[in-house]
Amino acid sequence: MRIEYHPSPGARFGASESGKTLDAVIDIITRRRDSGGTLMGDLMNNVEEGRHSVIDHLGWQHSVGKSALSVGAGYFEIDRSNWIRDYRETRITPAGERYREEKGEAVPILLRALNTHIGYSRAESGKYLFSAKLNYDLEDTPRSEEADRRCTVLSDETSSLIAGHMSERTHSPSLDLYFQHHLSASQTLTFDVLGTYIRSKSHREYAEDADVFFSDIRGNKYSVIAEGIFEQRIGTHTLSGGLRHLQAYTENDYTGSRAAKVGLRQSESSAYAEYQRSQEKWSYTASLTASRLYHSQGDTHLSRYALQPAASVQWMPTKGMSLRYDAVLHTKSPSLAAMNNVEQEIASGEVRRGNPHLKPFSVLDQRLTYGVEVGSWLSLNVGLAWQHEYKPIMEQVSWQEGLFVRMSRNQRSFDRLTADANIIIRPWGEHLTVTLTPEVNRYVSRMQGCIHTYTLPKFLWSADFVWHHWTLGYQEMTCYANYMYGERLMRERNMHLLSAGYKAERWHLQLGVIDPFEKEYWMETRDFSPLLPSTSRAYTEKPFYVMARLSFRLGYGRRQPASGSRKINNEDKDNGIMQGVR
Helix, strand or coil: CEEEEECCCCHHHCHHHHCCCCCCEEEEECCCCCEEEEEEEEEEEEEECCEEEEEEEEEEEEEECCEEEEEEEEEEEEEEEEEEEEEEEEEEECCEEEEEEEEECCEEEEEEEEEEEEEEEEEECCCEEEEEEEEEEEEEEEECCCCCEEEEEEECCEEEEEEEEEEEEEEEEEEEEEEEEEEECCEEEEEEEEEEEEEEEEEEEEEECCEEEEEEEEEEEEEEEEEEEEEEEECCEEEEEEEEEEEEEEEEEEEECCCEEEEEEEEEEEEEEEEEEECCCEEEEEEEEEEEEEEEECCEEEEEEEEEEEEEEEECCCCCEEEEEEEEEEEECCCHHHHCCCEEEEECCEEEECCCCCCCEEEEEEEEEEEEEECCCEEEEEEEEEEEEECCEEEEEEEECCEEEEEEEECCEEEEEEEEEEEEECCCHHHEEEEEEEEEEEEEEECCCCEEEEEEEEEEEEEEEEECCEEEEEEEEECCCCEEECCEEEEECCEEEEEEEEECCCEEEEEEEECCCCCEEEEEEEECCCCCCEEEEEEEECCCEEEEEEEEEEEEECCCCCCCCCCCCCCCCCCCCCCCCC
16 A cells, blocks of 8 residues: 655664664555455357357356355257157067167257356354355256157058157256354354255157147146254264255146146155264274155155165275275165156057155165375276165056056166276376276166166276476267166267367366267167067267367455365255156
8 A cells, every 4th residue: 555664763663672773664554455256167169060069157256354245157058950869669569569660850959958046155264154045947958859859650561750849948946055153173063954946847749640649747846955963073083963854845737638736745854973083094984864754645655764874994004095995775765756646658559657656765885995096107096886776666668458658666676786997197297197997887677577687888088188388188988878777778979079278377278179080979778678678779960069168267356265165965956747758
């Protein structure tokens, strides 16, 4: 602000106490800014003739003293004009087998999503944190990649035409109130309350020669999630306990070819206790959760009590080496959509039916991980995992009264065995980083009356080169989205990304191409049903995209001090609507 010069300093400046003669004293008067903020963004756009995609995020935070205001928005869009779906199935009935093939034509698809929030927080380091956040999410699908189709059906030397269209739109505002209070240096009390409203609507049309049907669905869901945690630290020991409750009501109105009105009530309550301890080479965690799950729909009521233990042990024999084992037994509730007591047409002679008698099921997850670092040039993590589900909920096809009926049921079991690794190599210091992530999964689905098994490999590798401010990177994903559950196998074609950019202190610009070496992009779903085996293959030709990405983080004024990470993060995304789509 100003500079003051004192040529003859006296006692005011401690001249007499110093025992030395001071020629002068200079005062520099400054003002400390008590406000400031940050503007951040990550904008990625892919453009090519007849199609494009957008993934953009923008955020702004401004703080004054102990308070801060934040605003953020994210936008996602995929627009393609040449989406093609082919379908093959064999219908096995008591009267015999019938082969059916659908040859698709190009149709446009459009998917959009908007996520926004405005929040206020007030914090004092080591004492308290309060935040209030108002969120609004919009999911809009004017043209669906799953249901929009035009195709010719070839069956038993006859042909017919199929035209299908589906649009969906979901609005979801929510209010999240969070409070964390440090009672002392070793005690913390945390509360979180989340209220969510989900309004959904869906429209579907399907025509196959003389068979024409449509459906309109309107849904409203109201939910509240409240959770509280108390934590006590005593030296290397930490004890914590908490309570959580979810209360939700869903009302879905189905009109069209099949009409129904469904009211679902959902309640989940749980209490947990956890113990943690850290020593020089060992760390332990053990917890136990007691829960009650309740669902009701009309005259159907389901209630279940469950104990869910969890444990974790980590051993670090030397610096840069660790061995860790994790195990958790938890309970999964049926999805609200699967419990709807309604029926929706999928195609001629095929329907999907809800099952209000579904029961929660138990899931055991175990994982063993070994990690080691060799200097700064090698990092290796190797893992083995086993997931076992007892009486899981999986969809199965049955033959009833001249119709193929798809319905979710509690099956016998599901197992997933996984072996994976993450290898990071830096052969040229910070200039070159090579990442290798191989993975192999073995799936075993034990259904009512049959068993399905499959082995799926995955592989991701990337190379990133940095020289001063310049960057060059290549990434390839091989079968990375492949997965199997129940009778359904999902596969996706390999993807590639080649990019180059310039990275400054506060911003990073990248230009690149996606899938420059492929002729088409495809997704495939196979159904191993003994009654209705099928293969659905969706694809688009010439998947080459030009990509531009700009990331920036611009700060001004005083930086807001870090207030610590949240201990509770809740959300509700399940709108509870059942769709009649393959």
